[in-house]
Amino acid sequence: MSRRILIAGNWKMNKTSAEGAALVKEIAAGLPAGNLPEILVCPPYLTIPAVVEAAKGSALEVGAENVHWAASGAYTGEVSTAMLLDAGVTHVIVGHSERRQYFGETDETVNQRAKAAVEAGLVAVICVGETLAEREAGETAAVIDRQTRKALEGISDLAKVVIAYEPVWAIGTGKTATPDMAQEVHAQIRAILADLYGADAAETVRILYGGSMKPANAPELLAKKDIDGGLIGGASLKAPDFLALVAAGANA
Ligand code: 13P
Secondary structure, three states: OOOOOEEEEEOOOOOOHHHHHHHHHHHHHHOOOOOOOEEEEEOOHHHHHHHHHHHOOOOEEEEEOOOOOOOOOOOOOOOOHHHHHHOOOOEEEEOOHHHHHHOOOOHHHHHHHHHHHHHHOOEEEEEEOOOHHHHHOOOHHHHHHHHHHHHHOOOOOHHHEEEEEOOHHHOOOOOOOOHHHHHHHHHHHHHHHHHHHOHHHHHHOOEEEOOOOOOOOHHHHHOOOOOOEEEEOHHHOOHHHHHHHHHHHHHO
16 A cells, blocks of 8 residues: 655744745745655644645645634634635644643543544544653553544544654654654554554555654655654745655655
């Protein structure tokens, strides 16, 4: 089974509308001819319209960084799936470790967000990953198992699901999981998917690696059997770096 590589940028809380639009134009203009991986950028909510406009006519898709599960209502500060679809969004990140660490996101709320996204027809990019303390305590497999199974509860079809393995200790730290370390967890995630949905369905799901992925380490990560792309923070904010990651995806 060959899965199409997905190179996804998580811009986090960076770039104004003008800056985001300029970055997208620069990326689009620099894309190589020929086979491309799937390419996604996820800007902050407020800049989504400008980024969608800038991405028009290019190979770039636009995602959001979070979404609420309710259709509408008294949820100050939240955004619904309908609002994202209306803005031209196709994907949404849920359960990013920064949401879990700083904003009280739990396995339960990650599940509700993921379910709502998939039901609305958005691709949910579900993030899982262990902290340094959990890794050092030998709890990585248990954490991944719990987060992955809970996030998928009530989701019957994997067609709109992407999983991102992001070891928390590798995010923004310059420390990358070695390709073997990452592959071991990716294989575990695929085994969980096979257990829940069957081996054939599990083979179709992209599992991305995230955590200090950059042009220098991307080729060896993407060469691993179960690493199907990247969810990239810092290196997605500069067009030359992101384009190099796209090229790594094209060659993987
Ligand atoms: P960095 O690539 O900056 O480590 O961030 C990874 C990440 O959190 C992507 O969601």
